[in-house]
Amino acid sequence: xxxxxxxxxxxxxxxxxxxxxxxxxxxxxxxxxxxxxxxxxxxxxxxxxxxxxxxxxxxxxxxxxxxxxxxxxxxxxxxxxxxxxxxxxxxxxxxxxxxxxxxxxxxxxxxxxxxxxxxxxxxxxxxxxxxxxxxxxxxxxxxxxxxxxxxxxxxxxxxxxxxxxxxxxxxxxxxxxxxx
Amino acid sequence: xxxxxxxxxxxxxxxxxxxxxxxxxxxxxxxxxxxxxxxxxxxxxxxxxxxxxxxxxxxxxxxxxxxxxxxxxxxxxxxxxxxxxxxxxxxxxxxxxxxxxxxxxxxxxxxxxxxxxxxxxxxxxxxxxxxxxxxxxxxxxxxxxxxxxxxxxxxxxxxxxxxxxxxxxxxxxxxxxxxxxxxxxxxxxxxxxxxxxxxxxxxxxxxxxxxxxxxxxxxxxxxxxxxxxxxxxxxxxxxxxxxxxxxxxxxxxxxxxxxxxxxxxxxxxxxxxxxxxxxxxxxxxxxxxxxxxxxxxxxxxxxxxxxxxxxxxxxxxxxxxxxxxxxxxxxxxxxxxxxxxxxxxxxxxxxxxxxxxxxxxxxxxxxxxxxxxxxxxxxxxxxxxxxxxxxxxxxxxxxxxxxxxxxxxxxxxxxxxxxxxxxxxxxxxxxx
Numbered sequence: 358x359x360x361x362x363x364x365x366x367x368x369x370x371x372x373x374x375x376x377x378x379x380x381x382x383x384x385x386x387x388x389x390x391x392x393x394x395x396x397x398x399x400x401x402x403x404x405x406x407x408x409x410x411x412x413x414x415x416x417x418x419x420x421x422x423x424x425x426x427x428x429x430x431x432x433x434x435x436x437x438x439x440x441x442x443x444x445x446x447x448x449x450x451x452x453x454x455x456x457x458x459x460x461x462x463x464x465x466x467x468x469x470x471x472x473x474x475x476x477x478x479x480x481x482x483x484x485x486x487x488x489x490x491x492x493x494x495x496x497x498x499x500x501x502x503x504x505x506x507x508x509x510x511x512x513x514x515x516x517x518x519x520x521x522x523x524x525x526x527x528x529x530x531x532x533x534x535x536x537x
Numbered sequence: 538x539x540x541x542x543x544x545x546x547x548x549x550x551x552x553x554x555x556x557x558x559x560x561x562x563x564x565x566x567x568x569x570x571x572x573x574x575x576x577x578x579x580x581x582x583x584x585x586x587x588x589x590x591x592x593x594x595x596x597x598x599x600x601x602x603x604x605x606x607x608x609x610x611x612x613x614x615x616x617x618x619x620x621x622x623x624x625x626x627x628x629x630x631x632x633x634x635x636x637x638x639x640x641x642x643x644x645x646x647x648x649x650x651x652x653x654x655x656x657x658x659x660x661x662x663x664x665x666x667x668x669x670x671x672x673x674x675x676x677x678x679x680x681x682x683x684x685x686x687x688x689x690x691x692x693x694x695x696x697x698x699x700x701x702x703x704x705x706x707x708x709x710x711x712x713x714x715x716x717x718x719x720x721x722x723x724x725x726x727x728x729x730x731x732x733x734x735x736x737x738x739x740x741x742x743x744x745x746x747x748x749x750x751x752x753x754x755x756x757x758x759x760x761x762x763x764x765x766x767x768x769x770x771x772x773x774x775x776x777x778x779x780x781x782x783x784x785x786x787x788x789x790x791x792x793x794x795x796x797x798x799x800x801x802x803x804x805x806x807x808x809x810x811x812x813x814x815x816x817x818x819x820x821x822x823x824x825x826x827x828x829x830x831x832x833x834x835x836x837x838x839x840x841x842x843x844x845x846x847x848x849x850x851x852x853x854x855x856x857x858x859x860x861x862x863x864x865x866x867x868x869x870x871x872x873x874x875x876x877x878x879x880x881x882x883x884x885x886x887x888x889x890x891x892x893x894x895x896x897x898x899x900x901x902x903x904x905x906x907x908x909x910x911x912x913x914x915x916x917x918x919x920x921x922x923x924x925x926x927x928x929x930x931x932x933x934x935x936x937x938x939x940x941x942x943x944x945x946x947x948x949x950x951x952x953x954x955x956x957x958x959x960x961x962x963x964x965x966x967x968x969x
Contacts, residue, residue: 403968412877420875447832455829458822 363536366489367393367509368520370529371498375401378504381527382407385506388523392512396490396505415476422472423465430461489535507535559945562938569595569935570641576928577644581652587921588928589648589659590906595932596641597752597901598776599940601769603638604745605777606631607704608770610711611734611741614727620805622964623797623954627784628777629715630947632708634940639701641936646697649690662688662758670911670918680759688758693751700748707737712947715955722957745770753904760839764824768904771817776897778810779890784944786887793953800881801967807880810890814874818867842907847914853923854907862903866896898933 372378375397382395386409395401395408431454438444439452449456478484490496490507499505506529508520517534524532573592580588606628613621649656649663657664657675662684665676675681681688710733718726746766754765762768785806789798828836843854870893879885902923909918955961 416875416877447830449829449832455826458826 365510365517366535366537367507367511367515368517368524368532369490369493369496369505369507369535370524370532371495372504372506372529375504377528378506379404379407381506381529384527385508385523388514390508390512390514392509392515394507394509396496396499396507398500398502398504414480415473418472418476418479419469420472422476423469425472426464426466426468427461429468430457430464434460489537493533493535495531495533556949559942559949562941562945564938566935566938566940566942569931569933569938571935573928573932573935574644576926576931580928581648581654581658584655584658586658586908587924587926589645591926591928591932593645593659593752594898594901594905594929595934595936596638596645597905598898598933599634599936600638600642601773601897601901602776602780603631603634603940604704604741604770605773605775606781607635607708607711607741607777608738608774609777609781611707611737614711614730614734615738617731619960619963620802620967622958622961623794624781624785624802624806624964626715626951626953626955627788627794628781629712629951630944631780631784631940632712633947634943635701635705635708637939637943638936639705641939642697642701646694649693656690660693660755660758662755663690663693668911670909670916684758688755696747696751700744700751703740703744707733707741711737716951719951719955719957724959727958742766742770745773756905756908757839760836762824762828762836762839764820764827767820768817768824771813771820772897772900774813775810775817775893778806778813779893779897782806782810782886782890783894786883786890788953789883797954797965799967801969803883803886804877804881804969805967807874807886810870810886810893811874811880814867814870814893818871821862842909842920843903847912847916847919852920854903854920857899857903857923861896861899866893866900870896 372381378395378397379401382404385393386407395404397404434457435452438457443451445451446456454461490499490505495503496505506524508515508524514520521532573588573595576588577592580586610625610628610632612618613625645659648658649660652658655664655667657667661667661669662675662681665674665681667675669675669678686692711730714726714730714733718724746769749766749769753769754760754762782803785794785798785802788794789796825840828840842852843858844851845855846852870889873879873889879889906921906923908921910921911917912919954964958964
């Protein structure tokens with residue numbers, strides 16, 4: 358793990374209970390850190406607020422996907438029924454918004470689902486096959502009974518000494534330097 | 538602590554609907570209904586159906602809101618939802634209006650029995666001598682004869698009595714469970730309300746469907762649509778949810794829900810408003826789409842009279858359908874409610890709910906008002922055009938006054954929120 362050629366990735370600290378990490382997260386948030394994360398064995402209610410997270414941007418991808426789907430539907434039905442091979446069916450117009458509406462909204466839903474799915478991947482920067490926390494021997498306990506806070510090196514506020522001091526001050530144990 | 542409790546209880550008693558305001562609501566209700574009643578009487582004297590239609594519109598608006606609230610209450614019980622418990626109490630107050638709504642409906646039924654000049658002034662099929670476009674009478678109309686086993690005065694009266702008995706009984710039982718729990722603190726009332734709701738939802742679905750057939754679809758008794766009941770359910774849910782948001786806004790800004798009704802409640806109610814906006818559009822469009830695609834004259838005439846006049850030019854209903862229903866009642870609320878902040882901001886959510894209720898009235902107009910009147914032209918009839926009459930406004934305000942009075946009267950009978958519900962804290966601390 359400790360290879361001198363590797364760049365530092367960040368500092369990770371462990372906590373014993375959910376209230377501890379909840380209070381600690383508020384302190385990290387108030388200290389102004391942006392590039393950091395919390396790892397818990399189960400969802401902790403109110404953690405979003407304690408971390409100062411903003412709302413997800415995924416709905417924007419959903420909306421863009423939905424609108425793309427709708428207009429794709431308009432385009433293909435118009436091209437096929439209104440332009441390339443116009444047919445009179447039941448005395449109805451070659452193309453209108455009414456008869457192909459099931460196609461339009463099905464494509465809206467389909468593309469909105471694509472937008473949501475891939476939007477989630479994009480905004481989480483997935484897929485990510487390896488993460489430096491996996492090198493931390495104690496990290497497996499994040500799915501058992503231990504809570505972690507990781508503050509990344511990339512954070513503009515990051516300072517090896519001060520960040521370590523903050524993590525220790527807020528009750529973090531085993532503050533460890535992770536490397537990329 | 539004790540001073541806090543004292544403040545809380547004095548607040549609570551002060552905010553439990555002041556009697557003064559509820560009497561004012563009753564007065565407004567009686568005056569409104571009095572004016573609408575004068576129109577009703579004049580309509581009967583002159584044989585003019587429009588003021589009778591006004592009465593039906595006023596009734597339908599508040600009735601649909603009540604039906605929506607009855608369904609919402611039962612759905613919340615069946616799902617064991619804890620977040621809306623503080624809101625549910627407000628709906629229970631609103632459900633107390635059902636017996637009064639039955640009373641408001643009564644004159645329409647009595648017209649069929651005692652207005653001998655033309656018992657079919659509102660529902661044509663109540664009068665076998667009514668002359669249809671084409672010169673035939675209802676009694677000789679084969680489409681009536683085939684439906685006469687269902688659409689006749691006696692069976693209609695029995696059905697209406699049955700419908701209102703059901704709605705009143707279920708409103709009464711749900712209210713009793715909730716209020717009784719407050720008195721004896723016994724959690725078993727929650728289970729009883731759950732069972733009553735589980736039985737009530739399918740029954741209410743059937744009854745409301747048939748009521749929609751009887752009250753609204755049979756206005757054009759030649760027409761039939763199996764989706765009509767679902768349309769009425771959808772529009773009722775929208776009205777019920779919008780009404781709920783408005784009640785909660787008023788109570789949280791100047792009443793007993795101050796500090797209790799929070800952002801997460803608004804977000805969830807806003808999301809439900811959005812859900813039923815989409816559901817309403819889906820149902821209403823499907824009804825149109827199936828009839829449009831099948832293109833059978835027996836069905837299409839209902840939409841034709843809502844688009845075209847005898848001169849084959851667009852009539853007023855075409856514009857109402859396009860701008861009132863498609864844009865006003867669907868697209869604008871749809872895009873508005875997609876935005877998160879519009880659901881959590883109290884004033885913005887209030888604004889769209891007032892908007893939805895306004896266009897709900899337009900939806901009722903679209904379904905109730907257009908009718909064929911015998912005329913000497915190429916098609917043999919003219920269509921009753923869109924108009925807002927003073928009688929419409931009087932009956933909307935009048936029935937509203939009665940419902941508000943019933944609501945405020947009920948507010949004095951129970952605490953503003955079900956304080957002894959075992960899961961009340963889950964609702965108070967509800968968060969996103």
